[in-house]
Amino acid sequence: MPTAASRHQPVRASLAAFVGTMIEWYDFYIYATASALVFGKLFFPTTSGFYGTLASFGTFAVGFLARPLGGAVFGYIGDRAGRKKSLVITLLMMGTVTVLIGLLPTYASIGIWAPIALVALRFIQGIAVGGEWGGAVLMASEHSPDQSRRTFLASFAQLGSPAGLILATLMFKLVSSLDNAAFLDWGWRLPFLMSALLLAVGFAIRLSVQESPDFLDEQRRRAGAPAAAKAESAPLAEVLHGAPGLLMLAIGANVLGIAGFYFTNTFMLVYTTQYLHLERALVLNGLLLVSVMQFFITPVAAHLARLSGNHRFLVTMAALSVVSPYAMFSLVDLGSLASVTAGVAIAILFIGAYYAVIAGFVSEAFPTRIRYTGISMAYQVSGAIFGGLTPLLGTVLAEQFRGQWWPLALLFSCISLLSMLCVARLGRDRAISMSERLHVQES
Incomplete structure (x- = not known):
């Protein structure tokens, strides 16, 4: 009979997933904003404004390129040693590196070593976040006592993203009130140094959660299996050799939830401040309001998807995202706080709803023994290719087509269409697989 402590584990695991991912995404978003x-x-400082921005976004992209390595390393730890062990390590890594970035001397102090150190720390940060997301999703969903609630509980890990963005935006809004000299001298460091406090809180919460029941069941299965059956391949090898098509579809399905956000929350900062010449504070205020909206969208979307079906819900949200950027840019170009907020909110409404559900949907596609590795690699490879490069590509298009937003809107539509097609195929393949299993059982 379950104890009182075990009955509370689903709630505690969901809270830990939320707080942990909030801290990790706070760290990631403050880097994106900076x-x-x-x-x-x-x-x-030796490059022009345009090329300096490209170089800065290049270091941002380095973190994305490191994330598949983090997914592979911590996927192995999570699938073989335990979800909890992996998540504690990633949280410590992420928080420590973020504080070090806040203490880093600039080019004016140590010359070329400053960008080199920034890139190195960013790479380590990417490895940490590469292992975080998959474990947080699984710790929340695998503690669910009811199969039908798994996607809903997994959304608590997704809830950490808008919460981290809200916290990051609030911190930069606070330090942006400083005069420009103080902001560039020491003000920008404060959001990074605050990560030390958040790290202590998140570490305490994460330690209080028991290991995933699914993982413990898998360990018992492996312990009772014949010796020959125990000699399984590494999880990454199983994913790459045993399910390459599934991995590719899962990568594509995650594109909208990753690239879409970095388009609206990172590239739009550049577009609005450098190409529309809007005030930095105005744009940050608009993004903050949109982040609050996304926070509340996440649980509502997860609940609606549970009622209507995850597959149908995701396809609908992706289809609406295909057409949303044309309304977004039309409004953002008006330049007021209300129009900027409304424009980005239209895009985030559909991206946020999609993002809330996609984690649970994709995780169900992989078996327990390789689930951490499978969903981590899908998410992180998607991030490496599409998340890190989207702000770069958006900046190049904005520079090439000054005064025209239609190429940017087209880029956003392509991102949405790719995810819509991959989700549609994943849902069809899963339906066929279930039909085949039922046929075998009936026979």
Whole structure:
């Protein structure tokens, strides 16, 4: 009979997933915001505004390129040693590196070593976040006592993203009230140094959660299996050799939830401040309001998807995202706080709803023994290719087509269409697989 402590584990696991991912995404988003606002000036001052921004976003992209490595390393730890062990390590890594970035001397102090150190720390940060997301999703969903609630509980890990963005935006809004000299001198460091406090809180919460029941069941299965059956391949090898098509579809399905957000929350900072010449504070205020909206969208979307079916819900949200950027840019170009907020909110409404559900949907596609590795690699490879490069590509298009937003809107539509097609195929393949299993059982 379950104890009182075990009955509370689903709630505790969901809270830990939320708080942990909030901290990790806070760390990631403050880097993204600093890349758009200050890193070009402080770490690449010898380049022009455009090329300095590209160099800054290049260091941002380095973190994405490191994330598949983190997914592979911590996927192995999570699938073989335990989800909890993996998550504690990633949280410590992420928080420590973020504090070090806040203490990093700039180009004016140590010259070329400043951008080199920034890239190195960013790479380590990417490895940490590469292992975080998959474990947080699984710790929440695998503690569910009811199969039908798994996607809903997994959304608590997704809830950490808008919460981290809200916290990051609030911190940069606070330090942006400083005069420009103080902001560039020491103000930008404060959001990074605050990570030390968040790290202590998240570490305490994460330690209080028991290991995933699914993982423990898998360990018992392996312990009772014949010796020959125990000699399984490494999880990454199983994913790459045994399910390459599934992995590719899962990568594509995650594109909208990753690239879409970095388009609206990172690239739009550059587009609005450098190409529309809007005030930095105005744009940050608009993004903050949109982040609050996304926070509340996440649980509502997960609940609606549970009622209507995850597959149908995801396809609908992706289809609406295909057409949303045309309304977004039309409004953002008006330049007021209300129009900027409304424009980005239209895009985030559909991206946020999609993002809330996609984690649970994709995780169900992989068996327990390789689930951590499978969903981590899908998410992180998607991030490496599409998340890190989207702000770069958006900046190049904005520079090439000055005064025209239609190429940017087209880029956003392509991102949405790719995810819609991959989700549609994943849902069809899963339906066929279930039909085949039922046929075998009936026979």
